[in-house]
Amino acid sequence: MEINEKGKKMSFNPLEEKGIPIEKQHRSWHEITKKPFNKNEVDCYSRTRQILMNGIEVEAWNFKHNFSRNCADSEINKLIAQTRRVEDMQQTTVNWLTPADQSVLETTLGYEQVAVDLTAWMAQNEPDDYVRETFNFGLLEDFDHLYRYSQWAYFEHGISPNDIVQGQTDIMLSRPTQNHHNDNRIRLRKPYDKFSADPQTKVNIYTLVSGEQQTHNYYAEHGMEYGNQCIRETYAEIKDVEEEHVTMYESLIDPTESWFEKLLLHEFTEVCNYYNCMEDETDERLKKIWEMFMEYEIGHLHIAVDLFQKHEKRDAEEVIGNKVVLPCRFMSQKEYVTNILENEIQKRLGTNMDYTEIDKLPKDWPSYQLQEDVNKDGSPTEMVIQIMAAAKGRDLTVADSKLKKKELSLLEKGLEEKVQAPDTVSTEMLSKMLKEKEIEHEC
Numbered sequence: 001m002e003i004n005e006k007g008k009k010m011s012f013n014p015l016e017e018k019g020i021p022i023e024k025q026h027r028s029w030h031e032i033t034k035k036p037f038n039k040n041e042v043d044c045y046s047r048t049r050q051i052l053m054n055g056i057e058v059e060a061w062n063f064k065h066n067f068s069r070n071c072a073d074s075e076i077n078k079l080i081a082q083t084r085r086v087e088d089m090q091q092t093t094v095n096w097l098t099p100a101d102q103s104v105l106e107t108t109l110g111y112e113q114v115a116v117d118l119t120a121w122m123a124q125n126e127p128d129d130y131v132r133e134t135f136n137f138g139l140l141e142d143f144d145h146l147y148r149y150s151q152w153a154y155f156e157h158g159i160s161p162n163d164i165v166q167g168q169t170d171i172m173l174s175r176p177t178q179n180h181h182n183d184n185r186i187r188l189r190k191p192y193d194k195f196s197a198d199p200q201t202k203v204n205i206y207t208l209v210s211g212e213q214q215t216h217n218y219y220a221e222h223g224m225e226y227g228n229q230c231i232r233e234t235y236a237e238i239k240d241v242e243e244e245h246v247t248m249y250e251s252l253i254d255p256t257e258s259w260f261e262k263l264l265l266h267e268f269t270e271v272c273n274y275y276n277c278m279e280d281e282t283d284e285r286l287k288k289i290w291e292m293f294m295e296y297e298i299g300h301l302h303i304a305v306d307l308f309q310k311h312e313k314r315d316a317e318e319v320i321g322n323k324v325v326l327p328c329r330f331m332s333q334k335e336y337v338t339n340i341l342e343n344e345i346q347k348r349l350g351t352n353m354d355y356t357e358i359d360k361l362p363k364d365w366p367s368y369q370l371q372e373d374v375n376k377d378g379s380p381t382e383m384v385i386q387i388m389a390a391a392k393g394r395d396l397t398v399a400d401s402k403l404k405k406k407e408l409s410l411l412e413k414g415l416e417e418k419v420q421a422p423d424t425v426s427t428e429m430l431s432k433m434l435k436e437k438e439i440e441h442e443c
């Protein structure tokens with residue numbers, strides 16, 4: 001194993017590591033349920049790692065249930081049942097690091113920070129141009145969600161959204177959420193080719209699908225915990241966009257991968273993510289958890305490799321290569337996101353699994369009908385800005401003054417003229433709002 005000057009391993013081949021065997025992966029309830037982090041002290045990127053790894057474990061567990069439901073071989077099902085139980089126990093450990101006093105909206109800001117900074121990292125490390133374009137497209141949508149939810153976090157709980165993102169991620173409007181609603185048929189993308197795709201591409205997509213799916217599930221399970229009808233509708237609206245995101249990202253996966261190949265990729269994705277978390281973690285207690293779970297995942301990986309090689313008569317290296325890839329290096333991506341924001345906010349989904357721009361959309365673009373249907377009584381993500389304007393004069397943003405100055409021109413470029421919700425914040429309204437004093441939120 002090569003070590004660089006910072007003591008970090010430069011290449012790591014999990015196939016050559018022993019890991020912890022499955023028989024040694026049972027823990028007591030006390031060991032499974034660890035002490036939560038302190039929401040006021042945790043580093044924002046420790047929180048994003050915790051949110052992401054919960055999503056990875058939920059997907060690992062869910063996938064293995066689907067595998068078993070489609071598998072008639074009881075010997076294979078016994079192996080899957082064993083590791084599936086451990087995936088579920090890992091999920092408990094990871095998700096229950098969340099402290100009881102972290103509100104649903106605070107956790108939500110964490111979820112959208114994951115989406116923004118994770119997708120931006122992946123886009124820059126993605127070898128496939130089409131996949132990268134898809135990441136950039138989704139990135140701008142989650143960036144807008146962060147802005148809309150931030151208004152509610154301030155309005156409902158009186159918190160500064162910057163206490164969650166800790167100055168690492170900007171909070172600004174993007175392609176408006178009311179424009180994220182598409183005919184789900186045109187969300188579908190072209191799949192990669194399983195024989196030629198780079199392992200980095202596969203792991204990036206498997207990771208992002210897990211993250212987006214868990215974001216969807218979190219909103220589905222928690223959006224109704226607020227009594228405020230407009231907050232409930234905001235969760236309903238953004239949850240539905242996350243459904244589109246799962247649809248979009250999962251359609252990039254080659255559907256001809258066999259169950260064994262998918263199992264192999266799931267375990268490899270888990271190894272890579274825990275490896276990446278372990279390398280980057282600054283909290284010693286969390287680092288130990290990531291390290292132990294990486295060892296567990298290497299144990300799972302060996303089982304998946306054996307099954308794949310036995311049933312497919314192919315070498316696992318053909319699918320996953322011979323070293324880990326880094327899917328989740330969390331770091332501030334402000335510069336990258338600003339660049340995509342300025343250049344791609346006007347992008348829209350084409351009807352041939354491609355991308356187009358607002359002014360090139362045909363009159364019969366399928367998403368117009370959907371947007372008319374869902375936004376006809378108003379778009380709650382527009383309404384929240386109207387509510388902020390009525391109460392405080394203007395919207396809440398967290399960004400440097402250079403980016404803030406572009407807010408109006410970004411809305412001009414990103415907002416669709418043709419089908420708009422009745423409560424849309426128009427460019428005229430925003431321009432009036434921006435003359436108001438900024439909201440003091442650094443309390």
Ligand SMILES: [Fe+2]
Pocket residue numbers: 057060086087090270297
């Ligand atoms: Fe796992």
Ligand SMILES: [Fe+2]
Pocket residue numbers: 112115141142145146215238242
């Ligand atoms: Fe989102």
Ligand SMILES: [Fe+2]
Pocket residue numbers: 115138142212215241242245
């Ligand atoms: Fe998303």
Ligand SMILES: [Fe+2]
Pocket residue numbers: 060083087266267270297300
């Ligand atoms: Fe696993």
